[in-house]
């Protein structure tokens with residue numbers, strides 16, 4: 558049996574997108590790893606599945622799987638591609654769309670210029686809700702690392718967990734060393750996405766993100782929102798900020814606590830294809 562898919566990306570954060578609105582699709586961790594494998598599969602950071610609405614007041618279900626087979630409740634760049642996929646395939650002409658992930662609801666609006674504006678919902682900061690192990694909410698937390706070093710992180714969730722560190726310069730930031738160490742730090746029981754943010758001005762930051770379940774990606778939409786939120790709360794950022802990532806620029810707007818965060822950027826279709834659904838058993842797909 559084969560299934561159609563679309564290869565898409567948002568600033569180089571790339572996706573394999575499946576339509577499961579008419580025919581169900583069971584995305585096992587093994588199948589997700591096989592599809593995401595860059596040598597033995599299609600290759601992607603995340604797999605996105607468009608599902609029928611799980612409730613009467615939403616348009617679609619939106620499932621997100623990382624390249625290592627784990628499931629996430631949020632993907633900001635993926636949400637923009639999701640909106641574009643739904644429109645290009647004629648699955649709905651509603652604009653905006655309301656979609657439900659395993660973590661909550663998001664609203665996706667396509668503008669006339671093709672940019673997509675996503676309402677990712679209201680960020681949460683209580684440690685238990687992130688989840689993060691700490692006795693109380695604080696602006697920054699000291700993370701004790703192996704070797705006796707401490708890292709200062711901001712922690713929050715917007716459907717998925719984020720740790721944000723402020724650095725002087727993103728190019729020299731130790732993303733490949735500290736990224737995996739923080740991602741799997743025992744105080745983040747569900748692991749965490751790790752952002753390295755350099756603040757260039759009140760409306761402009763640079764960011765690299767080591768994503769949970771993937772590694773460093775060219776862009777992370779929820780990571781851009783998390784960095785902007787931490788920067789607005791604790792480092793004087795404006796209400797709208799340009800976030801420069803290795804793959805390009807995103808715009809993030811957030812009015813403040815209790816308010817939703819908005820992400821605006823492009824969604825690019827690369828090609829369509831068909832995959833055998835038996836592929837998870839076809840080779841040794843150990844993930845990344």
Ligand SMILES: N[C@@H](CCC[C@H](N)C(=O)O)C(=O)O
Pocket residue numbers: 570603621623628629630631632633634635717718750768769770771774776777778779780
């Ligand atoms: N690339 C995404 C985030 C995808 C999920 C993340 N790796 C997680 O495990 O939470 C984005 O654009 O937000």
